[in-house]
Amino acid sequence: MQGIAQWQSAQPTDKVQRYLNRLDDYDAPYMLIIQLNTEVAASIEILNTLITEFELDAECVEKLSDSMLFLALEYLSGDDEAGQIQAFAREFQTRLTALGILSHGAIVHHNCLGQAEQSFRDCLSLVKRIIDGAANQSELAIMDFGDNSPRFIK
Template sequence: MNKLFKEIPLSIQEYLERMDDYDDPCFMLIHTEQNIAPFINTINSVIDVEKTYSKVSIQASDNVSFYSLDCTHEVIERIVKKIHETLVGSNINFYQSAFRHNCLGEPEETFLWCCQLLGEARDEFADSGGYKVNDFQDREKWPGIQKYMKQKT
């Protein structure tokens, strides 16, 4: 499937299956080469300051945390930037991806695209950590989904 997961983790798969047809949250993945658990409270604090409409948090593995955030594109941009700024001083590289789910599509597909975007962030920011966002609500910066639709995830 990708470098991080052989298949969608069961806890995430169960969440994706429970989503309603009208849900359009932003999926966010955070990855580090070390155990992410010590940083979860800090990450949650950053997210909670932004007062998203809803938040689902699932630790996908020792190194990866998954979030589903119902919020505007301005809020998701602030969240990923603040998480990066908060964790950059920890001497550990953190990589983030945020990908907005379109309610006309399949949540599993959007999750896989979010994984692919995380891989792009890891490749682009290999030495320093960083983040990438794909959110169709931000018409000025939206890169589209063509490259995700062309590749098998």
């Protein structure tokens, strides 16, 4: 997969860094990092459609590399935010798979009492772990701030 050699030195883009810097004690978005086996551009139309369908607020959407995408999402229309974010990510991966696109996705729920950049690093670390464990199949995992280990989403 493209971009994997840069894991240790991966930095948030300026746009992502500005987003992380403005998070405060009340912000608890779900951060997603999705690594594809193709250019991110192949997924943008699907992504935009699903953000609308699932009624999500996309606070930050940024290409981290040619094949890696960062999203910060919140669900503002109901009570089951975690369920809605997971359903969105699962459907995104399902639609990518239908197009023959391999994807590895990590979701980290940012703890508003923690450091936003650490949540970003945790998300990056989780997607690397997913790729290391399932390089040839699409996989998706979530880690909430109360979890001790990630839960894999089927």
